[in-house]
Amino acid sequence: MKIAELVALGRIAYREIPVPNPGPGEILVKTRAVGLCGTDVKAYFRGHPYFSPPCVLGHEFAGTVAALGKGVERFKVGDRIVAAPYVECGECEFCKRGLGELCTNKAFIDGAFKEFILLPRSIIERATFRLDAEVDFATGSLAEPLACAYNGIEKAGINPGDRVLVIGAGPMGVMLALLAKSQEATVLVSEISPERLAAARQLELDVISPDDNGLAEQLKERWGRADADRVLVAVGSRAVFEEGFNFAAAGGRVLLFGGLPKEEKVCVDAFKVHYREISLVGSFGFNLRQFQQAVSWLNDNSSLAKRVITHTVPFSELTRAFELAKDAKELKIIVDFAEQEEDQ
Secondary structure (H helix, E strand, C coil), X not given: CXXXXXXXXXXXXXXXXXXXXXXXXXXXXXEEEEECCHHXXXXXXXXXXXXXXXXXXXXXXXXXXXXXXXXXXXXXCCXXXXXXXXXXXXXXXXXXXXXXXXXXXXXXXXXXXXXXXEECHHHHHXXXXXXXXXCCHHHHCCHHHHHHHHHHHHHHXXXXXXXXXXXXXXXXXXXXXXHHHHCCCXXXXXXXXXXXXXXXXXXXXXXECCCCCCHHHHHHHHHCCCCEEEEEECCCCHHHHHHHHCCEEEEEEEEECCCCCCCCCCCCCHHHHHHCCCEEEECCCCCHHHHHHHHHHHHHCHHHHHCCEEEEEEHHHHHHHHHHHHHCCCCEEEEECHHHHHHC
């Protein structure tokens, strides 16, 4: 089978390795679609502490069961599935507190930018799910980022009727906005990219550009006041986060969703934290329950979710997918493996 390795910063190399045989309790999955994640983009261009070359990137995938190991009974060859790239142990202190995303004993899969993926028993038993027939593989691959968005929505504590400001209309920003709307909140998305503004409007989201009359003025026009009950910052920028914090209403909450470098420090107004009871929360990854919620949401909302995908690139042109992501004009970029299927 063909795999795509990150062999150096900014360089992908294809090579062939033997197709693995599934052992007892394992499944071999034929890869059909893989979503390009912000973590992948960071590892490709700047490096990442968890993904050092040579390595195979990619963890948002959907595919079909190609072969079963001994003892696997939940699935059959040909099943259309999606699997979480990791699953919590369920036994550690974090898991018992309902924080599976922080589990220190997770079981992981290898990178997904390859023609076949071997799933271990722990992933199969708890974190592998069938896709409904109407959900195509590209849309199914959105399960993992959508699960991360579910975690963010929960940490933000969004309630029906809340005024929610989402800063950033990248792929994660629009997913946060869609889920916030599903909580019956009033949602407004702020974005500076004309291309992403247009794409977000195609998702029937209410969007604005802070460059047009200023963000405060536009909030007043829509809500009659220049603040929000919940501010979700889906941009990895200290300056954007600090500005966004100032739009939180008294008793509100600000979610730091977009990641910052490890040593980055942010500055917030202590008066607002203390006297106006504005709280700051963060979210990272997902737990198994949230991944299950994401798969259910995709099965119920496949036509809407499909519109989050704005570009598809064949596996043979993976480098082009990274270049498109660097421009920050697309929403979700999906790597499609249909070309490989035709060649075999």
